[in-house]
Amino acid sequence: MGLLVGVTVLWAFSFSLIGVYLAGQVDSYFSVLMRIILATLVFLPFLRPARLRGGQRLALMGLGAVQLGMMYIFFYQSFLLLSVPEVLLFTIFTPFYIALLDDALFGRFTPFYLLTASLAVLGAAVIRYQGLDSGFWSGFLVVQGANLCFALGQVGYRRLSASLPDSLPRHSIFAWFYLGALAVAVPAFALLGDAAGLPTTAMQWGVLLWLGLAASGLGYFLWNLGATRVDAGALAVMNNLLIPAGLLVNLLIWNRDADLMRLGVGGAIIVGSLWLNEWWLKRRRLSAA
Numbered sequence: 001m002g003l004l005v006g007v008t009v010l011w012a013f014s015f016s017l018i019g020v021y022l023a024g025q026v027d028s029y030f031s032v033l034m035r036i037i038l039a040t041l042v043f044l045p046f047l048r049p050a051r052l053r054g055g056q057r058l059a060l061m062g063l064g065a066v067q068l069g070m071m072y073i074f075f076y077q078s079f080l081l082l083s084v085p086e087v088l089l090f091t092i093f094t095p096f097y098i099a100l101l102d103d104a105l106f107g108r109f110t111p112f113y114l115l116t117a118s119l120a121v122l123g124a125a126v127i128r129y130q131g132l133d134s135g136f137w138s139g140f141l142v143v144q145g146a147n148l149c150f151a152l153g154q155v156g157y158r159r160l161s162a163s164l165p166d167s168l169p170r171h172s173i174f175a176w177f178y179l180g181a182l183a184v185a186v187p188a189f190a191l192l193g194d195a196a197g198l199p200t201t202a203m204q205w206g207v208l209l210w211l212g213l214a215a216s217g218l219g220y221f222l223w224n225l226g227a228t229r230v231d232a233g234a235l236a237v238m239n240n241l242l243i244p245a246g247l248l249v250n251l252l253i254w255n256r257d258a259d260l261m262r263l264g265v266g267g268a269i270i271v272g273s274l275w276l277n278e279w280w281l282k283r284r285r286l287s288a289a
Contacts, residue, residue: 067153
């Protein structure tokens, strides 16, 4: 759980950094490509190809292509259609995808995970709910594409990691994840990117360096590692803790409007859903003992 909390703090800055310094100013496909290249460079020196079979390499690359490559393409496009708070709002459905996909991949159904995920969704909705007209639906659908890719990558990595020996150092294979993402990002930029939209200021380059090396390079490795150490219910809830964290950073640093009462109440509901999930797990373990 500690890994997920740490990455949540790290990623809380990403939403505002993208919305303030990159969206509409730097070509989104170049931003995606640059982040993935930097993240790949972080882990490439640790890569030990012989530690995975061919099929396992392809599986890990596929997860990277979906969770990082495709997700980033959707994610960056959403900032061209929505404000930072709206992007955060529309991510509230991720816990549903986490809970349902995890059960589907592991061949089971756990209704209680849907309960805790629903409470997390409720908490996130309380934070930023407002009337939404039809003009938001295109942005909504783009964010849902990102949410589905992110959720599928997480639960897929949990399934793949469960099939690998515990003694295998995960950092020695994780470069395959980023190489899979590159397989999406390179052609996407070549076909759809705008070479005239490259960064023009030191701030924009600095933001891309931070997002690539820290948020993407370190963040996705630690998040996926943390995802293998918790159950699907806790993972679903932790996905929604990004919302109050991201809004808090947006408010304190960039002075965006936010309803502090809603933020407090919604955050309390999300934390409560996490506590409820942990309480249920303890009871289940005691019953099985």
